[in-house]
Amino acid sequence: MPWRLLTLLLIGQLLASMDASILTVATPVLQDELNASPTMLQAIFAAYTFTFGVLVVTGARLGDDRGHGNMFLAGLAGFTASSLLCGLAPSAPVLLAGRLVQGACGALMTPQTLQVIQRRFDGDGRAKAVGLYSLILSVGVLVGQLVGGVIVTTAGWRWALLINVPAGSALFVAAYRALRTEPPGRGQRLDVAGVVLLSGAMALLLVPLLLGREQGWPAWIWPSLVAGAAGLALFARVERGRTAPLLDLTVLPQVARGLITVAGVMGSYGALLFSLTLHLQDDLGYSPLEAGLAFAPYAAGFATISLTWRRLPALGPAGPLALGTGALLIAALGWSPLSELVLFVAGAGHAAGFSPIVAATVANVRAEHAPEASALLTTGALLAQAVAIATLGSLYLAWGLTASAIGIAAVCAVAALSASPWRAARPVAPAQPAGARR
Helix, strand or coil, X not given: CHHHHHHHHHHHHHHHHHCCCCCHHHHHHHHHHCCCCHHHHHHHHHHHHHXXXXXXXXXXXXXHHHCHHHHHHHXXXXXXXXXXXXXXXXXXXXHHHHHHHHHHHHHXXXXXXXXXXXXXXXXXXXXXXXXXXXXXXXXXXXXXXXXXXXXXXXXXHHHHHHCHHHHHHHHHHHHHHHHCCCCXXXXXXXXXXXXXXXXXXXXXXXXXXXXXXXXXXXXXXXXHHHHHHHHHHHHHXXXXXXXXXXXCHHHHHXXXXXXXXXXXXXXXXXXXXXXXXXXXXXXXXXXXXXXXXXXXXXXXXXXXXXXXXXXXXXXXXXXXHHXXXXXXXXXXXXXXXXXXXXXXXXXXXXXHCCHHHHHHHHHCCCHHHHHHHHHHHHHHHHHHHHHHHHHHHHHHHHHCHHHHHHHHHHHHHHHHHHHCCCCCCCCCCCCCCCCCCC
16 A cells, blocks of 8 residues: 555656756747746746745645645645646746746645655665655656657647646546545644745745846845845744744754755756756757757666665765766766766766665654655755756856866765765654644
């Protein structure tokens, strides 16, 4: 039963991850068909990531309080309905609204996966489940770019979104049957003040990171970032005094090293995907679909390690270093058939610096702290990608692929330091019954 349930949850995770990038290749078509301005296009592309990042912590907490099954189904239903709205959107503002709702529903749906893994699996089964989760979380964005390229090229951009409707509907029917026996949750009241504080702080951080580069880093960017950081500090201060906080920050020391490694690796991945995709299209003349397909070796390397790392010796810092070295080699050697092998190794390094670390981090916290682990890892990975694209992506735009690769290698070095030495985490006590206090 757990494996069937996990399969359904991972399919939902894949749909949500793919939709973060599925419209990437549709820029010219959207501009022509919807008469969208460059600013509106940028907002459409950023909308999904924005609401997902702002609300993912709330989604994780709601799953713990209202039941993982209930929240997964609610998120999936909303995601499917909003996909229909997006696919039929008659104008750019309607598409923007639909993408905002899509991201919010994805934030409600996807945090439940890691929490179910934490509560329903242990030992080698948990390690295998985390490997599959890691594979979907990281490669889903790349798969979305590939699938989006194929669908947009052959059927149009609307079908890249409408494909979620039959897929989401079928998944809802199957998941409803499988999730009926899931516990209903602890039934605690949602920390509304915490939601407002954290959502506001995340919005102040994400808006400039997602929109600033295209806007030429206007003056409002920097006060917004400062206010966002101050908002996070205020949120942490307020949450310490609550008996049922939105995010129990006492778990942070237990996940800090894993969070740094995961954020470093995911940020490097986002920057490499951004920089190399633009390099292939702008400098080498690749079509969007060809540029997406060029990353297939990376995905293959990631999948190979994600599914086999439990049978390999402890990799420690080797994973992040392999990813950083791969970025440097691609920039130094130029694009050639050898680049496919380098990308395979870089993808394998990404997995080696992600899947084992996520597994160790999850194993290092008690099961009742699964919402915190899920929320912190997911939010950290998302913020890291936004920051990396804004900063390391700007290095590429200003000075080219070599400058971006050097930055990626530096971030990977920090991630490697955090990952070493990484010992297997201790077993944790089983979950407390639903309704138990922390």
